Structures are given as C-alpha cells and as structure tokens.
Amino acid sequence: MIFGRVADAKTRDHRPRFLRYTELLVYDRPARNQSVATSSRSLAKGTGSKMEAISGKVIQNMSVAKHYQKDRQFGKPHQMHVSNRHRIHGPFPLQGGKLRWHSTSSLRLFSMSKYDGTSVNRGHLFCNVAPSVPIVSGEQKVDFMKLQNGSDIRGVAVDGVEGEPVTLTEPVTEAIASAFAAWLSDKKKNGRSHQLKISVGHDSRISAQKLQDAVTRGITGVGVEVIQYGLASTPAMFNSTLTPDDAASCPVDGSIMITASHLPFNRNGFKFFTSEGGLGKPDIKDILERAAEIHKNRSAGAKGSGTSASSSVKKVDYMSIYTSDLVKAVRKAAGNIEKPLEGFHIVVDAGNGAGGFFVAKVLEPLGAITSGSQFLKPDGLFPNHIPNPEDKEAMKAITQAVLNNKADLGIIFDTDVDRSAAVDFTGKEFNRNRLIALLSAIVLEEHPGTTIVTDSVTSDGLTTFIEQKLGGKHHRFKRGYKNVIDEAIRLNSIGEESHLAIETSGHGALKENHWLDDGAYLMVKLLNKLASARASGVGGGSKVLNDLVDGLEEPGFAAEVRIKINQNHPDLKGGSFWEYGEAVLQHLENTVDSDPKLSKAPVNYEGVRASGFGGWLLLRLSLHDPVLPLNLEAPSREDAVKLGLLVLAAIAEFPALDTSGLDKFVQG
Numbered sequence: 230m231i232f233g234r235v236a237d238a239k240t241r242d243h244r245p246r247f248l249r250y251t252e253l254l255v256y257d258r259p260a261r262n263q264s265v266a267t268s269s270r271s272l273a274k275g276t277g278s279k280m281e282a283i284s285g286k287v288i289q290n291m292s293v294a295k296h297y298q299k300d301r302q303f304g305k306p307h308q309m310h311v312s313n314r315h316r317i318h319g320p321f322p323l324q325g326g327k328l329r330w331h332s333t334s335s336l337r338l339f340s341m342s343k344y345d346g347t348s349v350n351r352g353h354l355f356c357n358v359a360p361s362v363p364i365v366s367g368e369q370k371v372d373f374m375k376l377q378n379g380s381d382i383r384g385v386a387v388d389g390v391e392g393e394p395v396t397l398t399e400p401v402t403e404a405i406a407s408a409f410a411a412w413l414s415d416k417k418k419n420g421r422s423h424q425l426k427i428s429v430g431h432d433s434r435i436s437a438q439k440l441q442d443a444v445t446r447g448i449t450g451v452g453v454e455v456i457q458y459g460l461a462s463t464p465a466m467f468n469s470t471l472t473p474d475d476a477a478s479c480p481v482d483g484s485i486m487i488t489a490s491h492l493p494f495n496r497n498g499f500k501f502f503t504s505e506g507g508l509g510k511p512d513i514k515d516i517l518e519r520a521a522e523i524h525k526n527r528s529a530g531a532k533g534s535g536t537s538a539s540s541s542v543k544k545v546d547y548m549s550i551y552t553s554d555l556v557k558a559v560r561k562a563a564g565n566i567e568k569p570l571e572g573f574h575i576v577v578d579a580g581n582g583a584g585g586f587f588v589a590k591v592l593e594p595l596g597a598i599t600s601g602s603q604f605l606k607p608d609g610l611f612p613n614h615i616p617n618p619e620d621k622e623a624m625k626a627i628t629q630a631v632l633n634n635k636a637d638l639g640i641i642f643d644t645d646v647d648r649s650a651a652v653d654f655t656g657k658e659f660n661r662n663r664l665i666a667l668l669s670a671i672v673l674e675e676h677p678g679t680t681i682v683t684d685s686v687t688s689d690g691l692t693t694f695i696e697q698k699l700g701g702k703h704h705r706f707k708r709g710y711k712n713v714i715d716e717a718i719r720l721n722s723i724g725e726e727s728h729l730a731i732e733t734s735g736h737g738a739l740k741e742n743h744w745l746d747d748g749a750y751l752m753v754k755l756l757n758k759l760a761s762a763r764a765s766g767v768g769g770g771s772k773v774l775n776d777l778v779d780g781l782e783e784p785g786f787a788a789e790v791r792i793k794i795n796q797n798h799p800d801l802k803g804g805s806f807w808e809y810g811e812a813v814l815q816h817l818e819n820t821v822d823s824d825p826k827l828s829k830a831p832v833n834y835e836g837v838r839a840s841g842f843g844g845w846l847l848l849r850l851s852l853h854d855p856v857l858p859l860n861l862e863a864p865s866r867e868d869a870v871k872l873g874l875l876v877l878a879a880i881a882e883f884p885a886l887d888t889s890g891l892d893k894f895v896q897g
C-alpha cells in the first residue's frame with residue numbers, strides 16, 4: 230500500500246510573501262507485520278507499474294497551485310486547493326486536475342494547519358482515507374547526537390526544503406520521548422510513590438500534532454502517564470512542574486515542550502523540564518544516547534512503543550490555569566483592583582506563534598483595550614513575520630501597530646513565548662539593552678543594589694545606567710539564556726544577591742518567578758508597573774515606563790556580523806572549528822594587547838571584548854554554529870567601521886574564515 234502525505238511549505242524560510250509550494254511524500258505503508266523493506270520490494274517487483282517509480286521515495290519539487298489568503302487580520306480563513314497546475318517529477322496519480330489514487334492505496338493530504346483560538350484544529354483532507362500509522366520506513370542510520378542543540382533538541386520535522394531531510398521522524402521522536410521518560414524515572418526513583426506524569430505541549434508549528442502524537446506514544450509506551458496541554462508556551466510547561474493544581478494533575482514530574490522557537494517552519498524540537506528547571510547539555514546528551522539505543526532496539530524488531538501502551542493520556546487546558554496566575558499578579562500589584570488596566574490600550578503581536586493567549590486570557594480580563602492586536606492566530610507557516618523580537622521586520626510590525634492604533638504600549642512574543650519585547654507609545658522599542666534597562670529599573674526599585682546578570686553583547690551604556698543611575702551591579706556574563714540564568718542562580722548560592730537574569734535576545738528570568746524564563750512574565754512586570762503607578766495616582770499613562778529608562782545612553786550605531794568558519798578548509802588541519810575559532814580569538818587578543826587604539830575589557834567571560842574609537846567590539850564563538858559573531862557598537866557607523874577594519878586585519882591570516890560579510894560591512 231502507498232501512504233502519501235502532502236505537506237504545505239514555503240519556498241523561503243521566514244519570508245511570508247513568497248510563493249508557497251506543496252510537496253508530496255510517498256511512503257510504503259506495510260501491511261500489519263510486514264516489514265517496510267518487504268513491502269517496498271514486493272511492490273516494486275510485483276507490478277513494474279508507475280507505482281514502482283514512486284515506491285518508498287519522497288517525490289520532491291511538485292508544485293501544487295493553491296490559493297492562500299493571508300491572515301493579516303485574523304478571521305480570514307486559509308483556502309487551499311489542489312488544481313491542475315502540477316509540475317511533477319515522476320509519475321503521480323493525477324487526472325484532470327484531481328488526485329486519483331490506486332484503489333488499494335490511501336492518500337492523506339494534510340492541508341495547511343488551521344487553528345482556532347487556543348486549540349489546534351488541523352484541516353485534513355482525506356482521499357481514500359486509511360488510518361495513518363507511525364511511519365517507520367526509510368529509517369536507516371540516525372545520528373541522534375546531531376539533534377542536540379545546546380540544551381535543546383532540534384531537527385527537521387517537515388520535508389520541503391532542499392538539502393534538509395527530515396531528521397525528527399516519528400520513530401526518532403518516539404525514541405527520544407521514551408528516553409526522557411526513562412531518564413526521569415531514574416532521576417525520581419528514590420522516594421517516588423506515584424506513577425510518573427509528563428506534560429506535553431507545543432507551539433504553532435505545522436509538525437506539532439504529528440510530534441505530539443509521537444511523543445505521547447513514546448511516553449505511554451514505557452508506562453508513563455501523559456497530560457497533553459495542546460498549544461502552550463514554553464514557560465507554562467516549566468510552570469506545570471512547579472505549581473500544584475489537582476485538576477491538571479500538577480505538579481507533573483517532567484514536561485516536554487515541542488518547539489523550535491523562531492526557526493523556519495520545517496524545523497521543530499524539544500525542550501525538557503523538571504521542577505529544577507530546563508535540562509542542561511549533559512542531560513540532553515544522556516537522553517539522546519538512551520534514545521539511540523531504544524531506536525536501535527526497536528528497529529531491530531524489539532517490542533516498540535505504542536504496542537505496550539499501558540498508561541493514560543489526559544488533555545488539560547493548562548494555559549487557562551497558568552494565565553490566571555499572571556492576571557492575579559497584576560491585580561495584586563495594583564492593590565487587588567479587578568481591572569487595573571482599564572483604559573490602557575495595549576496591542577499584542579504574536580507573530581502567529583503561541584502567544585495570542587495574552588490578549589484574551591491576560592490583557593482583557595485586566596480591562597485593557599486590545600484592538601489592533603495582530604497575528605494572534607497560530608499559523609506554523611508564520612505568514613506575516615518571524616515571531617522573534619530580534620527580527621527587524623517583526624519589530625517594525627509591532628511598532629507600526631502601536632502607532633496606527635495610538636496605543637499606550639505594544640507587546641511582541643517569540644513563537645513559544647519565552648522571549649518578548651515591547652514598544653512604547655512613541656514607537657520606541659523596549660528591546661535589547663533598552664528592555665534590560667527597563668526591567669533592571671523595575672527590579673532595582675524592588676531590590677536595591679542587586680546584581681543584574683546579562684549576556685555578553687550588552688552595551689557599555691547599559692553598565693553605566695545600571696551602576697551609576699540605578700545603583701545596581703551589572704554582571705555581564707556569557708551569551709545563552711541558560712548560561713545567564715545559571716550564573717544568577719550561582720551568584721545567589723555564593724551570597725551575591727541577584728534577582729534578574731536577562732539576555733539581549735529577550736529571554737529574561739526573575740528570581741521571584743522560580744528563574745522561569747518567561748516572556749509573558751517579563752511583560753507582566755511592565756503591566757504591574759503601569760497598574761501600580763496609576764493605582765498610586767501617578768499620571769502620564771505609559772510614560773511611567775519611558776521615565777524609568779531616562780538617562781540610558783544608547784549607541785549611535787550597533788551591528789552584528791557573523792563570520793563563518795569553513796569546517797572543510799585545509800587550514801583546520803583536521804582540527805575542530807571550535808579549536809580554529811579559539812586560535813582566531815587568541816590571535817585577536819594578542820592584536821588588541823599590542824594596539825594602543827584598543828583597550829581590552831578588564832573583565833570578560835567569552836571571546837575578546839575591547840574598547841576603541843568611542844565604542845567597543847566583541848568577537849566570540851557562537852554557542853551552536855561554526856561561526857564567530859562580531860558585535861560592534863560605536864557613536865557612528867564610521868567609528869564602527871574603524872573597529873571592523875582592525876578585526877579584519879587581525880583575522881586575515883585565517884583563510885578558513887569567510888569574511889565576506891565583514892568586508893561588505895567595512896566597504897559600506
């Protein structure tokens with residue numbers, strides 16, 4: 230039998246306005262107890278027909294015309310249909326523009342994901358429908374370790390982008406989920422009196438449902454209970470391991486969020502939590518090693534997950550529970566007023582990620598006017614802009630919404646709501662250093678003198694602001710939200726009080742909120758300020774927020790240039806890109822030491838940071854990629870170019886570096 234699937238996709242990552250195409254994936258679907266290989270072979274051998282050519286293959290580059298209405302203002306449904314404008318490589322059962330299929334075969338067309346409110350409502354088109362089964366075909370060797378991305382797991386979950394084959398298949402996902410359950414079971418084996426429970430949630434990606442099903446099979450297959458939250462935010466998932474709630478079976482023992490944050494539509498991944506926080510790199514490595522073993526055994530015919538399912542699956546509307554705490558926090562800050570935001574006009578841009586809940590479940594119950602909010606409906610193709618506060622287009626979109634609606638405040642989230650940024654009533658962004666400055670001002674009012682931990686690419690002006698204006702201490706640490714949070718926890722453990730760990734990327738965590746990395750909670754801190762200022766009679770609406778960052782010196786010019794390391798270049802001499810990058814950094818450090826125009830930062834935790842020409846530069850190794858990101862800030866572009874030229878000269882003797890971006894930058 231043939232099992233086919235059409236996955237909707239975009240031709241270019243993140244670019245909503247480009248042509249979309251649809252791709253047909255054809256898999257052999259073996260009869261019960263029949264191996265894929267057998268099925269495939271007999272199919273090919275038996276008929277010699279058209280089916281032979283497509284047996285077991287993924288047919289790519291099929292362009293299916295469809296009409297798609299942009300969901301610019303929610304409410305407009307997506308439309309899609311298959312027409313006769315097909316460009317197919319290889320035989321395909323189409324006749325007169327309609328899909329025709331072999332009578333003994335089944336074809337399932339997945340239309341674009343369509344969501345409604347907080348519950349996922351996928352539109353599936355079925356032709357000669359047969360129940361889908363876990364796809365186990367074509368899985369050869371899987372390099373599980375390559376799925377590790379720092380403290381997350383990330384992979385390709387949807388076919389459709391050339392050169393990016395699916396790595397997060399359903400069997401791989403099942404194995405990872407089983408491995409997490411096994412890891413958790415080992416961790417909790419002492420003193421446990423109940424059956425383990427794991428909550429599972431996902432963002433708006435088109436592969437969410439498929440992976441949620443596979444994760445559920447993987448967990449229940451090893452006898453652990455699953456509580457599905459459906460569309461959720463990453464911080465809500467962590468919260469479910471902490472906050473008691475009987476109806477929701479909370480706290481759960483562990484939690485899995487299915488997300489790839491702001492990455493392109495075809496990716497997906499997992500974040501794992503216990504009540505101790507997000508799992509770190511060594512835990513992820515452990516889980517992937519276990520998953521590889523499980524997958525190997527299952528592929529070799531050992532009893533698979535799903536077949537031994539013995540535990541239950543429960544569905545819970547957890548976002549309602551989680552958001553009620555956010556609402557309570559704002560009411561409390563305003564002296565228990567029911568609608569403390571009455572009269573404030575606040576627009577939200579969820580970028581079609583998971584953050585749309587903030588309007589109906591947080592702002593509206595608090596009395597805010599939310600008209601003009603945009604892209605609240607989840608759509609895993611991200612048709613409007615990338616849900617990412619670091620993205621210029623995204624920030625432009627929310628800024629425009631604030632100005633068009635004459636709103637008091639704009640709020641923007643990333644896909645899974647662990648990051649956020651805001652825009653003030655004048656259209657100025659509370660993002661990067663300015664967001665950190667604002668949160669620092671709020672936190673330092675509550676905890677005078679406390680240490681603010683930030684990532685490494687924060688500005689000199691921010692340090693001056695935190696230390697001289699606010700009377701706090703700025704601890705500029707490393708890039709990476711987990712690094713920043715862990716450092717703040719470490720400081721507290723050695724007696725240095727810290728209440729805020731925050732990155733320029735919009736990740737931020739507060740001690741008062743269990744060091745939960747929560748974009749929604751960061752915004753709640755701003756709402757608290759608005760509500761409490763008004764409750765205490767301070768006028769001026771949202772200007773109270775602008776006043777808090779008054780005096781922050783902002784650079785005239787800031788840029789990040791990412792310099793790639795060609796891992797296949799002979800100059801690496803068989804070594805790793807990491808070693809090569811370290812050698813580049815050492816060389817730059819020597820150059821800085823001997824250049825009177827530059828002075829090395831006295832305290833620095835990663836890469837090389839130096840001041841010069843009224844600004845600063847930081848060259849460091851990326852956390853994940855064979856890349857050396859260079860950050861430059863200076864009073865003017867001209868000064869930043871001078872810094873760039875010095876770096877360019879220093880790294881010229883490393884031919885494995887692709888300096889084209891930096892060349893372009895210095896040439897203007």
Ligand SMILES: O=P(O)(O)OC[C@H]1O[C@H](O)[C@H](O)[C@@H](O)[C@@H]1O
Nearest residue numbers: 708709710734850851852853858
């Ligand atoms: O080191 P880079 O490649 O610039 O990436 C750094 C970023 O990686 C991930 O996206 C993390 O979630 C961020 O916390 C971190 O800032």
